[in-house]
Amino acid sequence: MENKEKGFRIAVLSGKGGTGKTLVSVNLAALQADSAYVDCDVEEPNGHLYFPMEKEAKTQVYSPIPQVNDDLCNGCRECVDFCRFYALAYINEKVKVFENICHSCLGCGLVCPTNAITFNNSTVGTVSTGKHQGIHVYSGSLEIGKASGIPIIKELLKKSHKEKRLVMTDCPPGSACIVMESIKDADYCVLVAEPTIFGAHNLALVHELVSLFHIPYGVVLNKCTDSKNPSEKYCEENKIPILAKLDFDPELGKLNSDGKIVVWEKEEYRTIFEEMASRIAKEVGHETVVGIER
Ligand code: SF4
Ligand code: SF4
Numbered sequence: 001m002e003n004k005e006k007g008f009r010i011a012v013l014s015g016k017g018g019t020g021k022t023l024v025s026v027n028l029a030a031l032q033a034d035s036a037y038v039d040c041d042v043e044e045p046n047g048h049l050y051f052p053m054e055k056e057a058k059t060q061v062y063s064p065i066p067q068v069n070d071d072l073c074n075g076c077r078e079c080v081d082f083c084r085f086y087a088l089a090y091i092n093e094k095v096k097v098f099e100n101i102c103h104s105c106l107g108c109g110l111v112c113p114t115n116a117i118t119f120n121n122s123t124v125g126t127v128s129t130g131k132h133q134g135i136h137v138y139s140g141s142l143e144i145g146k147a148s149g150i151p152i153i154k155e156l157l158k159k160s161h162k163e164k165r166l167v168m169t170d171c172p173p174g175s176a177c178i179v180m181e182s183i184k185d186a187d188y189c190v191l192v193a194e195p196t197i198f199g200a201h202n203l204a205l206v207h208e209l210v211s212l213f214h215i216p217y218g219v220v221l222n223k224c225t226d227s228k229n230p231s232e233k234y235c236e237e238n239k240i241p242i243l244a245k246l247d248f249d250p251e252l253g254k255l256n257s258d259g260k261i262v263v264w265e266k267e268e269y270r271t272i273f274e275e276m277a278s279r280i281a282k283e284v285g286h287e288t289v290v291g292i293e294r
Contacts, residue, residue: 007036007164010280011186013171013179013210014193015202017044020222020246021192023256025170026050027273028190029135030261035166036136038156040182042125042149043142047170049259051137053130060126061140063104063151064119068095072116079108079117085147103148125152129159136163153181161185179209188284189217190243193231200230207240218243218283220276241283244276 012025022039026047029037039047066079066088073095080088080095087102088095099122109117125142138160140152149172160167171182183189189210193203203219210217218241221232225248235242246252252269255262262269 007167008188009167009169009186010188010190011169011171011183011215012190012192013183013206014173014191015199015205017173019173019192019194019199019202020220020256021173022047022050022170023222023252023262024190024192024220024276025168027261027263027269028277029166029168030263031270031273031277032166033134034136035168036138036160036163038138038160038167038169040140040153040156040169041172042140042152042156043172045139045141048128048137048139050261051132051135053128053132053137053139056128056130058126058128059155060123061152061155062121063124063148064106065099065102065104065122066097066108066117067120068097069116069118070094072114074114074116076113078111078113082107082111087147100145101147104151125149127152127155127159136160136165148178150178150181153178157182157185174205179206180213183210183213183215186213186215188280189213189215190280191217191219191240192222193219193234194222195224195227195229195231197230200234203231203234207234207238216284217241218280221245223248241279243279243283244272246272 012021014021026037029035037047037051039045075093077090080090085101085103087098088108109119124146125140128139130137138156140156142149142152169182172178191203191206193199219235220243224245252262255265263273
């Protein structure tokens with residue numbers, strides 16, 4: 001891998017779940033013996049199924065949740081009006097906090113004119129770290145019912161930032177603010193898209209998002225067949241580099257759904273992913289980004 005001093009961060013994203021984002025990120029990470037893989041899909045983390053951790057270390061992640069002192073509250077409802085997540089309500093002359101939909105923005109505390117609001121830390125999930133066959137693995141998990149995984153992603157990024165190696169970030173699906181958090185420090189973004197009209201629509205959403213960040217990017221077209229590929233057409237029309245085209249292959253689907261790393265299982269896929277890595281390297285102007293060292 002080039003640039004060991006600072007590391008190189010590649011974020012893999014897609015407009016929706018099930019497009020092959022995790023397939024691409026785990027296999028790119030697996031090409032290199034000492035890379036890091038960060039699973040930021042904290043609502044449905046499944047990277048650990050590909051990279052089960054040896055000596056897993058878990059830490060709790062906390063988030064501030066408002067507590068209202070009824071003796072200080074004058075019932076002005078400024079906090080209720082402020083909260084755009086509807087996590088506060090004024091009921092029976094008291095402010096009620098719906099903890100599970102609070103996004104911990106701290107705003108209600110700032111607008112309260114009587115300083116009736118303070119914040120207590122509440123658990124939102126966990127971050128796990130460990131290694132699998134030399135790959136440094138970071139995985140986050142949001143507790144069921146909690147509103148926002150952003151504190152967990154921040155913790156994952158903080159921990160993985162110390163890595164002076166190739167870091168593959170497997171982002172949450174979609175194009176919401178939680179995805180922005182995952183890609184904002186990336187050196188390069190890989191967008192994964194399916195060959196359908198919906199695939200092209202979802203690709204357009206993530207394309208719009210990465211364009212805002214001015215990070216170089218390219219597309220991996222997954223599940224390709226001989227039929228028309230609206231996502232490929234979108235790339236051509238918008239002059240987006242196509243890093244690779246993965247054909248629809250039931251065997252690949254089976255290996256992947258069994259939690260197998262296809263570049264370790266089949267030479268044919270190793271070659272495809274190595275070419276994808278070379279293409280990324282070319283796009284960012286490095287000789288090698290994802291090394292071919294394993
Ligand atoms: S911290 Fe933010 S999200 Fe939570 S209740 Fe207050 S205003 Fe709403
Ligand atoms: S802003 Fe403060 S004083 Fe006003 S209702 Fe909310 S907690 Fe009470």
